[in-house]
Amino acid sequence: MRIELQNLTVALAFAAAGFGTSALLAGYSFFPSPFWPPAGIALAAALLSGNRAWPGIFAGAFFVNWRLFGLPLPLATAISLVNVATPVLGALLVRWTTRSKQPFFRLRHVVCFIVFGALVPACLAASTGVALAVASGLVPPQGIDSAWWRWTLSEAGGIFLLGPTLILWCSVRRRQRQPGNFWEAFTVAAATLSFAVAVFLGIRASVHPFEGLPYLLFAPVLWLTVRCSLQAATALLSAVALIAIGGTLLGLGPFHLLGSTQPLLNVGLLLVVLGTSTLAMGALVSERRAAEEKLRRMNETLERRVARRTEELHYRATRDGLTGMANRAYFFERGEAMLAEAHDTGRPLGALLIDVDGLKVINDSYGHHMGDSAISRVAGACRAVLRKDDLGGRIGGDEFAALLPDTDEAGARGVSARIAEALRSASTEGLEVGASIGVAVSESSDGGLDALLRRADAAMYAEKQSRSGGGR
Ligand SMILES: Nc1nc2c(ncn2[C@@H]2O[C@H](COP(=O)(O)OP(=O)(O)OP(=O)(O)O)[C@@H](O)[C@H]2O)c(=O)[nH]1
Structure with missing residues (x-):
């Protein structure tokens, strides 16, 4: 249905343009006219609809040649076939050389349109059309030259001056x-x-x-x-x-x-x-x-x-490469800022110092990859327990630290217990990982993070000693 409608539109447009142009230029002796818009319509239809547009072009051309110009039926049919073949060929050449239905957005495409879309079809139409007109006695042999030029120019003019407008208005989508x-x-x-x-x-x-x-x-x-x-x-x-x-x-x-x-x-x-x-x-x-x-x-x-x-x-x-936790430098950079804020607001900043127990033994007994996995397990326990605003970091080989904003000593001990518990529940048969955790809370006299962590370290050391009954 769509194709039929398209063909009907093309036929009506071709016929109307032919009729309008002839009426407008009736006083002028050129045949068919000095500017032939139907050629532009035919090329645009052939370019946009491909080979499917030919019935519409033929119908429009036949009406113009037979009824309007009053050509004898065989000649009208033959010239109408030329009117179909040349734009279809021109459109094929344009699409073949530009791979586009709108050959106006590249300079090379414009040249292809002018040469293959306008000049080649115009020359072919004029040559075949004039030959047919001469054979039918419509154009005398001495008028071949001028008829050929007029036909070529009017055809090319129609394509060149109307084709781009029709092609662009019918095909470029609104959003463009x-x-x-x-x-x-x-x-x-x-x-x-x-x-x-x-x-x-x-x-x-x-x-x-x-x-x-x-x-x-x-x-x-x-x-x-x-x-x-x-x-x-x-x-x-x-x-x-x-x-x-x-x-x-x-x-x-x-x-x-x-x-x-x-x-x-x-x-x-x-x-x-x-x-x-x-x-x-x-x-x-x-x-x-x-x-x-x-x-x-x-x-x-x-x-x-x-x-x-x-x-x-x-x-x-x-970040630390093994655990993804803050590395030492970043931990201290952010930790100093957290301590300064704790001093400013007067709120307590809890600190934990966590040391993996017996990592050397794990390394020596099971290999370094097991040591790594023990470190990762401690990091995982810390991550599972710490809140979003807390800061956890790996500050040494087997040493972790955490800073807990707005947390007093009791709160910090609670966190420490939860980490130890998380570590215990993560232990698997064959690898039990433990950690000693020291707790401290910021004091107004702390000149920097070092002082706070030193207290946490001392607490951790004391705990390690009390657990192992030995030295560090
Ligand atoms: N696999 C592994 N081992 C590490 C890493 N960093 C440090 N170590 C090892 O951890 C061990 C730490 O030794 P120590 O300071 O004696 O600590 P420990 O063996 O855990 O003993 P305690 O702290 O007293 O319980 C050393 O043997 C280091 O080589 C690491 O990234 N991966």
């Missing part, structure tokens, strides 16, 4: 547009269209003040391309093309001032240069935006890596 610039785009477009209408339709050629006025159109079209969107710029370009061609054909506008016998050629030249600049500028802007986006993403990745690495380095600098 830049709604923030709507009023800017609207103002610039309205001013430009008013200017184009005044220059090309409002002033008779004989009283035109200045033949170079149309070149001012470059500024707003490029403005839209850079500041707003390529979609807006190409739409404006299509509208300006219609106005400029229509006005010039009606004998209005500045290009008649030049006294040239071919004012349309000047319009065509202006539009081609304007269109090429717009597409090239649009591609450059989009390439730059893509590069900026890539750079932004790379920056983000780099920042994340640096943050991760910094965190890792901080961890390594502050």
Whole structure:
């Protein structure tokens, strides 16, 4: 259903554009017309829908060739087949060379679109179409040259000046547009269209003040391309093309001032240069935006890596490798701050000094890996018992310390008992790990953490002696 609807839309658009263009340019003797928008519609349909668009293109082309131009049925059919084959081939070439349905966001894609999407199909259509017209006696042999040129230019002009607008407006999704610039785009477009209408339709050629006025159109079209969107710029370009061609054909506008016998050629030249600049500028802007986006993403990745690495380095600098607890330096750094705070607030700071019992024997009897596992077990018991605000650290080979904010001696003894209990319940058959724990509480006379830990150490030593009945 979707495909049928698409084909119906394409057929109606093709026929309506053909009808409108012919009606608008009826007084002009060109065949089919000096600017042939249906070619742009056909290319856009073929590019966006692929091969599935051909029935719609054929139906629209057949209506135009048979009913509008009144060609005999066989010739109308043959030319309609050409009208289908050339955009389908052009679209295939564009998609093959750019791998894109919107070949306007890279400079290389723009070149491919102009060459394979506009020039190649236009030349092929003109060559085959003129050959058919000559064979049917519609174009005399001496008119081949001029018919070929007119056909090529009108076909290429239709694709070049309308194709990008249709392709961009029909395919670029809403979120890719830049709604923030709507009023800017609207103002610039309205001013430009008013200017184009005044220059090309409002002033008779004989009283035109200045033949170079149309070149001012470059500024707003490029403005839209850079500041707003390529979609807006190409739409404006299509509208300006219609106005400029229509006005010039009606004998209005500045290009008649030049006294040239071919004012349309000047319009065509202006539009081609304007269109090429717009597409090239649009591609450059989009390439730059893509590069900026890539750079932004790379920056983000780099920042994340640096943050991760910094965190890792901080961890390594502050943690003990075996147990993950604070290392000696970090324990003292944070411990001094905790002691200072305890002094400031007048609240007690409990301190524990924990020494693994008989680690040397464990090492000697079972090997160092068992010694390591004994140390880890003590660390695990500490971690299981200590609160979030407490600070635990490994301050020596088999020595741990803990600081307990807002904890008096009774509280500290409770923590010490819980650690000893945790250690006992973690003991497994074959490896029993014990620890001697000394307790102390901060005093206002403590000049630094050393003094507090010395008291805890003395208490631990006393406990170790009382438990083993021997020396350290
Ligand atoms: N496996 C292992 N052993 C360590 C580590 N750090 C220190 N040691 C060892 O721990 C032992 C500590 O010996 P001591 O100070 O005599 O202590 P102990 O053997 O536990 O005896 P007491 O403290 O009196 O109970 C030494 O043999 C050190 O080599 C470590 O990271 N891993």
